[in-house]
Amino acid sequence: MDPEVKQDPTSPEFVADELSVDLTTDDGTLTPVPVTRSDNEQWREFGEKASLFLAELPDYLSSFFGEYKRPIVVVGLVLGSIIAVKLTLAILDSVNDIPLLAPTFELIGLFYSGWFIYRYLLRASNRKELADDFNTLKEQILGNRASND
Template identity: 35%
Template structure:
């Protein structure tokens, strides 16, 4: 009996392979994938490689252009510079304090326990029950209105 040529269907790819088989293979019911992996064959086959491409990446020139446009729209540039410098100084100072606290033995572990306890209390107080979640949402919305000045 001669060798049977069968067609094996795979997601997004149909390849022909020659092999001796008792019965032809059935089409695969596997879901279609976004990648293609060619079947091994005795013949040389064309390999198809599909790669994902991002439609739009980060464009630094566009970012710089938008930032400079926003900076030109700012009326009080000296106040923004002072606030920015103050924020950087505050971050540096808080980093120094955290480093000093980390140097004290046992204090970081105690503070971790305090943070864990506060997290457990917050979950119990605001997230566990529906009425308290609604109260939290109302409080956050009220705070947003106070910050934006729409209240």
């Protein structure tokens, strides 16, 4: 069973058709192992496949993004929101570590709350003014219901 050799077996580009090598296993049996091409040809074939994949990658990515544009944007917005919240909490935590700054902010909050109660909640006329301002703002944001009917 001589193999059919196309080239010199000592050359680096050696390629044989259906060349088999018999290997002796531990139990003494011979196992034929087919060798069909050289390492260079295998690497060349791998390189061609890789270059073909890289050439088609922009088309594949544009079609993928076109098909899944909305879910990708939603995932990006969710991840961006999570990062923004974590960053805000980190900044607030670092500001809270500055001596006398946290108690100062608490004092400012107490003074503003007292002013708001005095300005809008003590008298009925001021509560009505606050309700009117709130309803005006709500109509600006949600739209006027009377014009939709």
